[in-house]
Amino acid sequence: MSLFVLPFPVIDPVAVSIGPFAVRWYALAYVLGILFAWWYALRLVGNARLWGGQSPLEKRDADDLVLWATLGIVLGGRLGYVLFYKPAYFAAHPGEILQLWQGGMAFHGGFLGVVVAVLIFARLRGRPVSAMADVAAAATPIGLMLGRLANFINGELWGRPSEVYWAMVFPGAGPEPRHPSQLYQAAMEGLILFLVLRLLTHRFEALRRPWMTTGAFLVGYGLARIIGEQFRMPDAHIGFLWGGLTMGMALSIPMVVIGALVVVVALKRPMRQVEVQQTETAG
Numbered sequence: 001m002s003l004f005v006l007p008f009p010v011i012d013p014v015a016v017s018i019g020p021f022a023v024r025w026y027a028l029a030y031v032l033g034i035l036f037a038w039w040y041a042l043r044l045v046g047n048a049r050l051w052g053g054q055s056p057l058e059k060r061d062a063d064d065l066v067l068w069a070t071l072g073i074v075l076g077g078r079l080g081y082v083l084f085y086k087p088a089y090f091a092a093h094p095g096e097i098l099q100l101w102q103g104g105m106a107f108h109g110g111f112l113g114v115v116v117a118v119l120i121f122a123r124l125r126g127r128p129v130s131a132m133a134d135v136a137a138a139a140t141p142i143g144l145m146l147g148r149l150a151n152f153i154n155g156e157l158w159g160r161p162s163e164v165y166w167a168m169v170f171p172g173a174g175p176e177p178r179h180p181s182q183l184y185q186a187a188m189e190g191l192i193l194f195l196v197l198r199l200l201t202h203r204f205e206a207l208r209r210p211w212m213t214t215g216a217f218l219v220g221y222g223l224a225r226i227i228g229e230q231f232r233m234p235d236a237h238i239g240f241l242w243g244g245l246t247m248g249m250a251l252s253i254p255m256v257v258i259g260a261l262v263v264v265v266a267l268k269r270p271m272r273q274v275e276v277q278q279t280e281t282a283g
Contacts, residue, residue, distance in 0.1 A: 005167055005168065005169060005177040006165075006166055006167065006168050007168070007169075008155065008168045008169060008170055008171065010155075010171070011025070011153045013025055013026070013153060013154050015028050016028075024150075025149075025150045025153045025154070026147075026150040026151075026153075026154060028150070029143075029146035029147050029149065029150035030073075030143070030146075030147070032143075032146055033142060033143025033144070033146045033147065034066060034069075034070055034073075034143065036139070036142045036143065037066060037069070037136075037139035037140060037142070037143055038062065038063070038066040038139075040138070040139045040142075041062040041065065041066065041135050041136070041138075041139045042059055042062050042063075044062075044135050044138060044139070044201065044207070045057045045058065045059055045061065045062045045135060046059055050201055050202065050205070050207045050208075051207050051208060051272060052205065052207075052208040052271065052272045053272070055131075056127065056128050056131040056272075057127055057128075057131050057132065057135065061125060061127055061132070062135065064121065064125070065118070065121060065132060065135070065136065068117040068118070068120070068121040069114050069117055069118070069136055071113075071117060072110070072113035072114040072115070072116060072117030072118075073110040073113055073114060074105075074110075074113075075113050076109045076110045076111070076112050076113015076114065076116070077105035077106055077107070077109050077110030077113060078097070078098075078104065078105060078106075078109070079109050079113070080105075080106035080107075080108055080109010080110060080112065080113075081104045081105055081106040081109060082097055082104075083109070084106050084108065084109060084247060084251065085104075085106060085235060085237075085238065085247065086104070086237065089237075107144070107225075108251040108252075108255075114136060114140075115133075118132050118133050118136055128210065130210035130211045130214070131207075131210070133211065133213075133214045134206070134207055134210070134211065134212070134213035134214050135213075136214075137197065137213050137214045137216075137217035137218075138197045138198070138201055138213050138217070140217065141189065141190050141191070141193040141194035141197065141217075141221075142190060142191075142194050143190075144186075144189045144190045144193075144221075145186045145187075145189065145190020145191055145194070146186075146190070148182050148183070148185045148186035148189065148190060149182070149183075149186050151182040152180060152182035152183055152186070155170050155171045155172065155173075156182075157181070157182055157232060157233075158170040158173045158178050158179075158180075158181065158182070158232075158233060159178045159179025159180060159181030159182075159184075159231045159232050159233060160178060160179055160181070160231055160232065160233050161176040161177065161178055162177060162178060162179045162231075163177070164179065166180065167179060167180075168180050173233075178233070179231040179232070181228060181231040181232035181233075184228055184231055185224070185225070185228040185232070188224035188227060188228055189221055189224045189225060189228065192224070193217070193220045193221060193224060196216070196220055197213060197216060197217060197220070200212070200213060200216055201213060205271070207272075208271040208272045209266045209267065209269065209271055209272075210266060210269065210272070211262050211265065211266045212262075212263060212266040212267070214259075214262060215259045215260070215261075215262030215263035215265075215266055216259070216263060217259070218255045218256070218258055218259025218262065219255075219256050219259035219260055219263065220259075221252070221255060222252040222253065222254075222255035222256035222259060223252075223256055225248055225249070225252040225255075226248075226249050226252050226253065226256070228248075229246045229248045229249045229252075232246075232248070234246040234247065234248075235247065
């Protein structure tokens with residue numbers, strides 16, 4: 001065992017408390033992530049240069065898309081947790097399925113929820129599904145980062161035992177020092193992925209290629225999650241699957257494959273044509 005172990009920074013999981021009213025860091029992470037996604041989506045939609053001319057979306061589309069995506073995150077995330085991680089438990093306790101305040105959300109379920117929400121909203125609004133999906137993908141990673149930071153504050157989803165000098169002893173995880181895997185995932189799934197997608201959209205004209213940003217997000221998140229799972233303890237009630245896989249890895253591998261195919265198809269399709277405004281010259 002390493003002689004140098006960092007103490008876990010005990011932080012109250014309740015961020016703000018006023019009388020009986022309490023706001024937890026986990027809930028605050030969701031709120032801030034959604035607000036950032038809304039702000040960033042407005043900037044992407046309003047920047048005609050990124051689209052090669054007139055944006056296929058209006059700012060009011062971004063406003064309404066955030067609401068639909070939020071519903072997809074909450075409903076899909078909870079349903080995914082119920083089906084992927086604790087189906088037997090919730091089958092025996094169906095009344096607890098709607099008790100969201102008790103925790104229990106799954107990213108892959110939330111992702112599928114957002115996919116359904118985007119498809120329905122785009123059809124109702126008559127907008128290109130690809131454009132809405134690309135904007136949603138580009139705006140998502142910072143929310144993922146905030147969620148992982150909230151996991152760290154809560155002292156949950158801790159890492160595997162380790163002797164690295166930054167290992168920590170997490171409350172409730174036994175005496176062994178462990179990887180602060182929540183921080184690894186916050187960096188990879190959140191900050192790094194956001195910067196990569198921003199580079200693609202702002203320097204390599206990804207938004208001019210329908211579905212390119214969406215495919216890159218799928219590949220980037222899937223790879224980041226698979227790497228992060230190498231340091232994170234699998235859920236105790238599931239453990240390791242076949243071949244040492246975890247549930248997170250098993251759900252992320254198809255994301256990488258599908259995302260890579262989407263990127264290949266996007267690169268083969270023609271780019272959105274630049275709309276050149278014609279001006280009359282006196283002569």
